[in-house]
Amino acid sequence: MLAQEIIRRKRDGLTLSGEEISVFVDALANETLSEAQAAAFAMAVFFRGMDAAETVALTLAMRDSGHVLSWPGIDRPIADKHSTGGIGDNVSLMLAPIAAAAGLAVPMISGRGLGASGGTLDKLESIPGYNIAPDEATLSRIINDTGCAIIGQTAELAPADKRLYAIRDVTATVESMPLIVSSILSKKLAAGLQTLVLDVKFGNGAFMAEPDDARALARLLVQVANGAGLPTTALVTDMNEPLADAVGNAVEIENALSFLSGEKAGTRLETVVLAFAAEMIANAGLADSRESASDIAREVLSSGRALEVFGRMVAGLGGPSDFVERWQFYLPKANVIRAVAAPLSGYLTAMDARAIGLSVVSLGGGRKRPSDRIDHSVGYSMMKPLGTWVEEGEPLALVHAATEDGWQAAAATLSDAITIGNNPPSTRPLVLERVD
Incomplete structure (x- = not known):
């Protein structure tokens, strides 16, 4: 089955079979497919779209292109959150330690910047020594000891998505709904999660400018994720201005530390972070309502436990052991x-x-x-x-x-x-x- 024939069928608006999608994704992961062919496929999907069955097939094929994590010996609920991206969106940096301090295990597989939107991994690499690609044994130890680890895709984890993700960033195909859905969910399914929460943004700083488009994307994400066996909810949030009061890499790390130190109370950023913390805690069954889950999140934030978890995560992944106390000496x-x-x-x-x-x-x-x-x-x-x-x-x-x-x-x-x-x-x- 020739890759160019699969590209041609999608270019002409035909529905691809699960076998065709699997063959194409295998070639993508094995690098027997050229960058030009991968870019042509992404552009064909951008213009022609995919139906729900094609999107599920693409998601599962990308998940199965590499290793799927499991978490034996971890007795916390395994949960995560993902954002479709925006400007000044550093929610993950605070949310992961808050959720971990509340009793969840959060193996957060994050990405690099796409288009105008910054990437969580790029921000974390502002921290000297921070290792975004630990081996599985190290990752499991950190999750056990600390409760969270924000890392990137390893070569073994959804490698087909890793390659296509980078190509989308430079070929103006970032906004394709099936490609967004399959990229997000293939990584999350490969992470061995038990629950997932999604932040689907709309506005002039988001991939989806219109609220109705964001709603449609949120519904498709939730439909595909739940159809693949991963209990998932989503919040549709506004991105018509930067979410944090900083936009960049090191400056957003500094902003996150200020937040975890209690210095961003009453901001839009606090509203969003606590809303997602409540979703994660309640969906995992650690609270009987989102209101009580929000109270738990506020307590671990105000007590300083979330900041402590962030510092332990940084140290566990190779960063300075005193980063939280002396970040001014480390950030560029x-x-x-x-x-x-x-x-x-x-x-x-x-x-x-x-x-x-x-x-x-x-x-x-x-x-x-x-x-x-x-x-x-x-x-x-x-x-x-x-x-x-x-x-x-x-x-x-x-x-x-x-x-x-x-x-x-x-x-x-x-x-x-x-x-x-x-x-x-x-x-x-x-x-x-x-x-x-």
Whole structure:
């Protein structure tokens, strides 16, 4: 069965059989398929789509392209969360230790940046020594000892997805719904989970700009996951502005530490993190309601137990043992760090989150090609949320850049991306819908 014939059938809008999909995925994993063929397949799926049966077949084939983890000897519920990606979305960095401190085991298989959206692994690699690819014995030990580990795909775990993921990032096929679903769920199914929660975002900083598209993606994800035997729920959340007040890699690690230290109370970020913590805790049966699950999450956060778990996870995966206490000595710092001033007084009424994310890529904080090296120090910090009143000349954010020219370009992007008006913007629900 020739790969080009499978590509042609999908290009022409035909339905692929499970066998055809399996053959193609095997070739992808074994690298007997060229990058051009993989890119052509991704583009054909982007334009022609896949039905539910094809999507399930692709998901299972990607899962079975490598090793499927199991967790003998771990008596905690095995749970995880995944986000479809957004700007300033560092929820995983806080959520995993909160869930672990609450009694869950969280083997969080995360990814790198895609398009304008930053990647959790890129952020964690800001930490010196942090190993995103431990062997299975080390991973099992850390999960046993600490309760969570945020890592990447190993060569053995869904290798077909790992290869296709990198190709999607540079071929403008990131937004394909079947490819998103199969990529997310193949890794989660391979991780041996018992429950899963999904964060499906919409807005100008998300892959799905419209709420209805995000709802459709959430329903398909939940349908495919549950159909594959993994109990799953999803929350549809707003991404019309950066979620954290930092966008980048090291700056988002710093933001996460501030959050776990109790310094981000009352923010949009706190609302989202606690909503997903409640979903994870309740879905695993550790609370009898989402309200009581939220109380558990708040307690492990306020007590400092979640911050302690984060520090132990970092140390267990090769990072500094005193990282939580002395992060300032370890995280890389940009050469140029300077504020961007508001051009006039008024309310922040709109923000082009995607433009801000792409600006971080241009600064060197993301990849234009899979082989690109990342500058972990660059990005934005101290960003103000929509609805904030600013005075003319007041800082809108700090830009972290490698050069003066980079700072100038990023400052101009930020100024263009933010709209300032006389009236505050209308409020929107941060969590639009729950899908179960």
